[in-house]
Amino acid sequence: MPRRSGLVMLVSCLGLAAVPAQATQYDIKEMTPAIQQALDARKARHSELRHLKSEGLLGEDNQGFVKVLTDDPMAQELARAENANRQVIYEAIVEQHQLGPEGLTQVKATFAEVQRDKAQAGVAIQLPSGEWVKK
Numbered sequence: 562m563p564r565r566s567g568l569v570m571l572v573s574c575l576g577l578a579a580v581p582a583q584a585t586q587y588d589i590k591e592m593t594p595a596i597q598q599a600l601d602a603r604k605a606r607h608s609e610l611r612h613l614k615s616e617g618l619l620g621e622d623n624q625g626f627v628k629v630l631t632d633d634p635m636a637q638e639l640a641r642a643e644n645a646n647r648q649v650i651y652e653a654i655v656e657q658h659q660l661g662p663e664g665l666t667q668v669k670a671t672f673a674e675v676q677r678d679k680a681q682a683g684v685a686i687q688l689p690s691g692e693w694v695k696k
Contacts (some may be wrong), residue, residue, distance in 0.1 A: 577635060587668060589650075596630055598644035611681070620693065621676040625651065625669035647672070648664030670674040 563569045589596060610627065613619045618636040621665040626647060627640040650673065655664035670689075680696045687693050 587654045587658060587671065589653065593653065595649055596653050599649040603643065604645050606639060610639060613639060614684045615681060615687065617622035617683075620687065621673065621680055623670075623673050623677075623687040623691065625676065627658050628685075628687065637643060 584617050592678065613636050614627075616620075618629070618631045618633050619640055620628045625646045627635050629640045651665060651668045654660075654668050658664065660667060673687075673689075677688075677696070680686050682696055684696050685693055688695050
């Protein structure tokens, strides 16, 4: 079974507003330059990302990533950058917690749940079943 530790540090670093009680908890044990850069970039694009989600151009998928819901080039570029940063963070958590082959799937599922829970009303979210709904 994977080691579970406090999500408080990671939640504050990622700017996540709420953590569901049932979510597996992970933290960042070592703040590497790559992780810090990913966190800083996510923070810098947060308001633009939030705006594009509210406009229906982006949604949160069930794998912990932003999904482009349109062919708007700006939305596509923002999603690409956001997802690249999320991938860096997810992989670092897996490595730092020595979660093994299934670790990335676990971490993605956890953060997909967090993103669904904190999404604003009207934002497109993908449920674990694969169904897309408006929150």
